[in-house]
Amino acid sequence: MRRQIPLIITFFIGTLLVVSVFIPPMESLKETFTLYFDIIAVFAFFLGGGNLLRVHLTKLSRRKQDWVYSIVTVVGFAVVLVIGLLKLGNPGGITASPTAEGSLFQTLFNSILVPLGSTMYALLAFFVASASYRAFRAKNREATILLIAAFVILLGRTPFGMMLTSWIPESFSILQIPSLAVWIMNSPNLAGQRAIMIGIGLGVVSMSIRIILGIERTYLGEEK
Amino acid sequence: MDAIGLWIGAFLTLGIISFLYKDNPWYKLSEAIFVGVSAGYWFITLFWDSIYSKFYIGITDKGDYYLIVGAILGFLMLLRLVPKIGWISRWPLSFIVGAISGFYLINYFSSNVMRQVANTVMPLFSTEYGQSLFTAPIGTIVANIIVAGGTFTGLVYFFFSKEHKGAFGVTARIGIWVIMITFGATFGYTVMSRMSLLIGRMDFIFGDWLGLIK
Amino acid sequence: MNQIIKRRVITRLSSIVIIKILFLSLPVVAEQLIPTIDDSVEAFIPAPPAEVIATDAVYDQGGAVHLEWQLSPDDDGSAGVYNYQICRQQEGTDEYIPIDSVLAGVSSYIDETVEPGRSYQYIVAVNGDCGSAPSEASNVVTPNIEWLNFGLSNLFVIGLIICGSVIYFIAHAKRGKKLFIRRIAGLEAVDEAIGRATEMGRPILFVPGILDMDDVQTIAALTILGRVSRVVADYDTKISVPVSRSLVMTAARETLKASYMAAGRPDAYSDDMASYITDEQFGYVAAVDGKMVREKPATCFLLGAFFAESLILAETGNSIGAIQIAGTARPAQLPFFVAACDFTLIGEELFAASAYLSGEPKQMGSLKGQDVGKGIAMIIILLGVIATTFGNAWNISLLRRIADFLRTLFEVG
Structure with missing residues (x-):
């Protein structure tokens, strides 16, 4: 049973999407599934982000090679999460867009991620x-x-x-x-x-x- | 604040560039900051965009209750953390893979196969109806022959179920040459734009930060 | 002194004269400024648009109505006509409600705010300098739900033939019929590359692209990971799969775990083999680059969807002397892999790789099936090009009709 259910799901959903192209009332199925995907991806992040923390905390606690940098990663990750979730330093408060101009979150993006990303790109x-x-x-x-x-x-x-x-x-x-x-x-x-x-x-x-x-x-x- | 941002930017820029020399603490520090901050940044952006704007607002404001299915699938994904029933997390995974396979099957077939074949059905000697033989300039004729013939030989190269031997092998070889010209063209086309990226970063270091060039 | 006084008096006198002249002429100027009203000229109201025709959009879920009308005769590109206001009356109501407007010169509109099964009627009014003129009401239209999209019947038929041939050859191979599949250099090298890492006692790095599970290339990469890790498990080599999406991490772990189980070594599997780094493209690249130079893998697999980072990763891998097997379906990145890697799976080969590596007849059968698709494409191109070329050159209508038929057969709405 454990083996069968996933295969049945794949078969059913896959066939449904192929067929939906030819049936106009099912046109919106694609968008619905895209939304589902976006939602699942956020849930999955708890696994990914959790893994990121686990890897670096293990490195830290076991004093593995380069463990100092793990502190930086963990702190950076945590700080951004707190600022972003609570919308700290956002002129519009909790109801504003997290990436509102002048917010601390966006400033972090502009002064840290932009130079890092564009330099990495420039190495090309x-x-x-x-x-x-x-x-x-x-x-x-x-x-x-x-x-x-x-x-x-x-x-x-x-x-x-x-x-x-x-x-x-x-x-x-x-x-x-x-x-x-x-x-x-x-x-x-x-x-x-x-x-x-x-x-x-x-x-x-x-x-x-x-x-x-x-x-x-x-x-x-x-x-x- | 701007000045601090500028200095941080310059520090990190040089840290990344230092990798070209060799792996070093400065690069490791920049990398650690990059990973931590960007992972957090992406999560926050996805969270507010998907969970808040699409899911929460969708349900509370628009009454799109079907979105709950997405949340259930997402929740099933988290069951991985419970060893005994972790296998249930394969359900959302097979849902995604099934949906993507079904969707791309038709999507790629119509855009990559059907459309490209239709585009390649074209006259060699002239590009419009009503033109008589050889009225098209010789350059156009050669170009059209190459487009149609190149596509044909390229497809021969991709054939899996026939050995590339004899006439078939020669055609396949011409096919891979055409593909190599394509790669060369893309390569040459991209080189310049990559150089301009570097110029952009140099401009930041020497212009914005050091103020040496205006 | 006298001279100076004289000059001043003259200056003053002359300025008084100038001011007086100005005052006297004012009424004349003012008269010129006020426009006169000529009773014979009428305000410009453009002539109304005509023949508003509403039709139900074909092959949809009853959510759209196409409107077409004849432009106002005054809408000739001159500045007097602004736009057309589209008004709609819904069945059961007795008023026209404006729903949208389009610019002057536009003579069609698609109303996508209708509900299937209800009837609608439209009026298009032209707006000009001094007023607007409505058209006569259009015909009544009732958008319907269509259950089948006949506009895609060619896609359906040709898709059916090609999918059918894939399925046929899968079944054919299942029955034990031997199928020939040629060597694919990049895939022949997989075993050797893994063996090399084993001999050198160094790890294998597998990068499944930077996109999420919603990209078909990522799925292809994971199917290849399944085959690669099966061999890795046998050889007891270390494998590391850094990923940039959480979902991919989960799927990669499932894949790895299964391979180790199949190899009879579940104890050798560890979740640490696949780990999430960051979703950010270049953040991920920075970390993988660092990993490459620190762990010095003997073999790198770069398979899946790649963007600009393709070359950064491939060149870093090159600098540490790793054997590199790359593959992507993104034509823009393939040249960089070709230049910097030992073996490159070009487009279709990436999707065929897992079937090829599996060695299972069923999977090989599917490759034969996709060759049928290629064969059909080649025949259509050959026939179509010959028919249209000679049809044009000697004006043979039969050949031209054949060419047109082939082209429309493959044209998708």
């Missing part, structure tokens, strides 16, 4: 450089093709690309880097995108069927 500039270098030592034909296409597009987006090939006569303008870049974006790029998308579509169809029929059930913890 370095990683893009190192990945480009790696691609540069192209190991095989596929990597070389990737690199050439990337190079043309990159140059095509800079004035340098124009300068480099402006000598090419107008009748062969397709060979000028900026137009070549546009051409790559519109033709082979489009073709590749389509093939990938069609493949993904079919892959999702096939996987969904396996899940709905209960053939794929690893995620449920029911390995045969």
Whole structure:
């Protein structure tokens, strides 16, 4: 029974949603389920957040390596929870939006999370450089093709690309880097995108069927 | 307050950047702050948005009692904490997985498969009806052949149930080349925007914080 | 001295003269300022819109009415016409109530505030500079609930064929028929990658993307985790699954636990294998990056939905010399995985991975089924392109009709 109920739920709900697309009165089912999902996700956070606390408190109590930083994480987490739940330092009081302009909660976001997030994001500039270098030592034909296409597009987006090939006569303008870049974006790029998308579509169809029929059930913890 | 915020921002920015050199206490501190504060921030945002605005207000103001089902499923999720009946938490999980599978099955099929196939059914020599043969410029013809042919060969590459050998193998190989050009295009297209992110952070450090550039 | 007095007197005199002139001319100016009323000109009220037609929206749950009308003849882009006011009378009431307005030049409206089964009638009034002019009342319309969306019948039929072929091949394989599935390099490498971690005595890192369980890629990632952890449990290697969503943590734990049970080693399982870090995208990345450089996993799996962080994670993994197997269905992130990882599962391969790794005939059958879908797509593209190209080139109407048919067959509302 323990084994069967989850599979029955998946089958029933999955089939219901597939069918609902073709039945207009069931159109709103999707939105209802999205709402359910949002609510479940908050409940689940008690497990996730609880786990976060447990991991760091264990680290702290056992004085594991780097336990000092666990204090920072736990304190940061707790402080934000208190400020956010009680809406401390919110000019509009308890009824205002938690992210109201000028609230302590939003100030924390602006002065801590924004710089941290955008710097982490900015590290990509370095990683893009190192990945480009790696691609540069192209190991095989596929990597070389990737690199050439990337190079043309990159140059095509800079004035340098124009300068480099402006000598090419107008009748062969397709060979000028900026137009070549546009051409790559519109033709082979489009073709590749389509093939990938069609493949993904079919892959999702096939996987969904396996899940709905209960053939794929690893995620449920029911390995045969 | 603004000045303190600026200094904190600069301190954390440099802490993250220091990771590029190697893992160090400054980065560990920034990371610890990031994890703790952001986990709390997300929970609070989700709490007020989902539990308060959608669930509580939905029930009390709009009388949407069906939302209670969501809360029940959420509650069942928490039963994991009770070892004896923890297995019940698989019910909401299978509910979610079933719903997502059902929804995406049709969604991806119509947007990814049907629409893309319909878009690829196009004339090679001209893009409009009524044009006679070869009136389209040669560039357009080549481009159209590549779009249709590239999509076709790309699909051949994804075939699972046939060995990539002989003519089929050659087609599949052309397919992977087309896909690699696609990847290259995306790669090249993104490089510049990533550089501008870094410029943005440098602007914060040298402009907003140190005031060296205006 | 005299000179100076003389000059002052002249200045004063001249200013008096100027003021006097101004005063005298005032009534003339004032007269010019007051507009004269010409009785022959009438206030501009635009001509009313005509032929208001209300129709029940097709294939819906009776919640919408389409309105169309002919623009007021005066609505020609000149400034005199402001907008159209839409008024509705509901069955059983005796007055028209304004429900919405649209800008000048717009000749249609969808009323989505109707209830199925009730009758409605509409008037559209044009608003101009000096007044408004109502149209005649529209026909009476009663929106109905439709139980089937026939507008999607092509989606239904083609969907049925493709889903049917997947199910057919699953059943086919179940009966013991042998099916060939080609090698997928990235998946062939899984065993080897796990073996490497075991030999080196280092952990395996599995990142199931950064989205929640409501994304199909996360589910795909977890199904792969099920296969990977089954081998990991056999080898007794350490595995770590940091996640950015609480629900994913719960599902990942279920998956891991089952694998360890199946391997006959439930005692080796621990909840600590999967842990939640933070929902915040880059906060999660910061922590996983830190984890990578500190724990130095020998193998990294980056499978699921990734955004900009794809390259941050892949490059950090690269810097510690880990074997990396990545995969996502987000075309924008695939190039970065291809550049920085050893093996990349491209789109469809991510969804096929779990079936492939399972080695079960039923699962393999589903892969064969999705190939039928690809085959159909390829045939339609080939036929459609040939038909439309030659149909256009030599003006053959039969070919053009075939091409149109194929295109509309695959076009979804």
